[in-house]
Amino acid sequence: MSFSSDVKDELLKVHPAEEHCRIAELSALVKFLLKQDDDKFDKLILSSDNKAALRKCFTMLSKTFNIKADVFESGDDEFKSQVTLDARNCEIDEIVKRLHLDNPMDLLKRDCCKRSYLRGVFLAAGYIEDPKKGYHFEILTDEEEYAKLLTYLLSQFNILAKRSIRKKYFVVYIKESEAVSDVLSVMGAHKSMMGLANTRIEKNVRNNTNRRLNCDIANVSRSVNAATKQIDDILYIRDKVGLDALPESLKEMALIRAEYPEESFTDLGNRLNPPVGKSGVNHRLRKISDFADSLRSEKEKK
Numbered sequence: 465m466s467f468s469s470d471v472k473d474e475l476l477k478v479h480p481a482e483e484h485c486r487i488a489e490l491s492a493l494v495k496f497l498l499k500q501d502d503d504k505f506d507k508l509i510l511s512s513d514n515k516a517a518l519r520k521c522f523t524m525l526s527k528t529f530n531i532k533a534d535v536f537e538s539g540d541d542e543f544k545s546q547v548t549l550d551a552r553n554c555e556i557d558e559i560v561k562r563l564h565l566d567n568p569m570d571l572l573k574r575d576c577c578k579r580s581y582l583r584g585v586f587l588a589a590g591y592i593e594d595p596k597k598g599y600h601f602e603i604l605t606d607e608e609e610y611a612k613l614l615t616y617l618l619s620q621f622n623i624l625a626k627r628s629i630r631k632k633y634f635v636v637y638i639k640e641s642e643a644v645s646d647v648l649s650v651m652g653a654h655k656s657m658m659g660l661a662n663t664r665i666e667k668n669v670r671n672n673t674n675r676r677l678n679c680d681i682a683n684v685s686r687s688v689n690a691a692t693k694q695i696d697d698i699l700y701i702r703d704k705v706g707l708d709a710l711p712e713s714l715k716e717m718a719l720i721r722a723e724y725p726e727e728s729f730t731d732l733g734n735r736l737n738p739p740v741g742k743s744g745v746n747h748r749l750r751k752i753s754d755f756a757d758s759l760r761s762e763k764e765k766k
C-alpha cells in the first residue's frame with residue numbers, strides 16, 4: 465500500500481462525533497463524488513474509484529440525515545462504485561441545501577469543522593507522496609475559485625499552500641516537510657504524521673552522517689595535500705640554496721614542518737620558540753612557499 469492510501473485508510477476511520485463536523489466533511493465528500501450536473505435532484509448519484517471513501521460518505525449521510533433504505537451498487541465501470549440516493553427515500557433537496565456545496569464557508573465557522581472539511585477533500589481528491597521519496601501533498605480541483613478557497617482554509621492553520629495548473633486542473637500543493645506534517649495533523653491523521661516524523665528523523669541522521677563523513681574526508685585530504693606541497697617546497701629550497709638562505713624564523717618553521725608532516729598548524733605553532741598561533745604558522749609557511757616559487761621562476765629564466 466502507498467503512503468497516500470495509508471493516510472486515507474486512517475482518515476476513513478475518523479468519525480466526527482458532532483453533527484456540524486459530519487456535515488462539513490460530507491459537504492466536501494459530496495462535492496467531489498457527486499456525478500450529476502443538473503439541478504433536478506430527484507436522485508443523488510455519488511461515484512468514486514475509492515470504494516471506502518464512498519462507503520464512509522454513505523454511512524455519514526445515513527447517520528446525519530436518517531436515510532432508511534438505499535442502494536449501494538457498483539457502476540458500469542469496474543473501477544468505480546456508485547451510490548444512488550432516491551428522492552422517494554429521503555429529502556434530497558434538504559440534504560443538498562444543508563451541505564452548502566457551493567458555499568462551504570457558511571459551514572466552516574469552527575476549527576473542528578474546517579478540519580473535517582479538509583479531511584473530506586483529501587479523501588476525495590488528495591494525494592500525498594511517500595515521505596521516503598519526498599514531501600508532497602496535493603489536492604486537484606477543476607475550479608480556480610475553489611483552489612483559492614482551499615488555500616485560504618489551509619492558511620487558517622498557518623499552512624502555506626501553493627497553487628499551480630496541471631492540464632485542466634488546479635493543483636493546491638505543499639512541499640515543505642513541516643507543512644505536510646501539519647496538514648496530516650489538521651486532518652486527524654496522527655499515526656501517519658508520526659510515520660512521517662520518523663522518516664524525517666531517519667533522513668536527517670543519514671544526511672548528517674554522510675555530510676560529516678564527506679567533510680572529514682575532504683578536510684583530511686586537503687591538509688594532506690597542503691602538507692605535501694609545503695614539504696616539497698622546503699626540500700626544493702634545501703636542495704637549491706640551502707635552508708640557511710631563509711630568515712631564522714622561517715628556517716625554524718621549515719625544519720619543524722619537515723619533521724612533523726602530519727601535525728596541525730596549532731601543534732606546529734606550539735613547537736616553535738617562542739610559540740606562534742595558527743595564523744602565524746600559516747603566514748610563515750606561505751612565505752616559505754613564495755620563496756620556493758621565486759627560486760623556481762629564477763631557474764626558468766636561466
Ligand SMILES: [Zn+2]
Nearest residue numbers: 484485576577
Ligand atoms: Zn465542527
